[in-house]
Amino acid sequence: MYMIEIQDQFTGAHAVVLPSGEREPSHTHCWQIRLFLTRKELDQHNMVIDFHAVQTLLKEILSPLQGCDLNRNESLGPSPTAELVARFIFDRLTKKLAAIAPDVRVKSLGVSEAQNCWAWYTRC
Numbered sequence: 001m002y003m004i005e006i007q008d009q010f011t012g013a014h015a016v017v018l019p020s021g022e023r024e025p026s027h028t029h030c031w032q033i034r035l036f037l038t039r040k041e042l043d044q045h046n047m048v049i050d051f052h053a054v055q056t057l058l059k060e061i062l063s064p065l066q067g068c069d070l071n072r073n074e075s076l077g078p079s080p081t082a083e084l085v086a087r088f089i090f091d092r093l094t095k096k097l098a099a100i101a102p103d104v105r106v107k108s109l110g111v112s113e114a115q116n117c118w119a120w121y122t123r124c
Contacts, residue, residue: 001038003107004048006055008033010062014070014113017079026069031082032112033058033089037097038105049097049104057096061089082119086111090121 010033015026035058039048065073070080075088090109097104108122 001040002042002048003036003038004051005034005036006051006058007035008055008058008062010066012065012068012070014080016081023079026071029113031065031085033062033109034112034118035090035093035109036107038107039103041103043101043103049101053100054097057093057100058089060096061092082111082113082117083121086119086121090123
């Protein structure tokens with residue numbers, strides 16, 4: 001099994017509902033994205049997949065989130081936590097990869113909204 005890692009980021013605001021039931025004030029983060037892609041065997045170019053191809057797909061997914069209030073994104077719901085943002089990006093990247101490289105899998109995708117704090121989504 002081969003694996004590559006790609007990182008990116010976007011800036012966006014959110015306000016989540018806290019465990020107390022209160023909504024926190026809206027605030028902005030520089031959201032860090034880390035993802036791992038796997039493939040059983042390398043392709044004809046001895047790659048899992050071209051890094052640039054994945055970066056292009058990721059930019060397409062992140063572009064609508066850049067500079068936006070994530071609470072206004074219907075797919076993220078009324079409390080867009082880092083966990084939900086991770087799954088949102090994971091699902092969209094999985095779909096886009098299936099169209100261009102069906103042998104490549106998103107192993108896991110992490111989102112950080114604060115230094116040293118990561119939320120991950122993965123499929124076994």
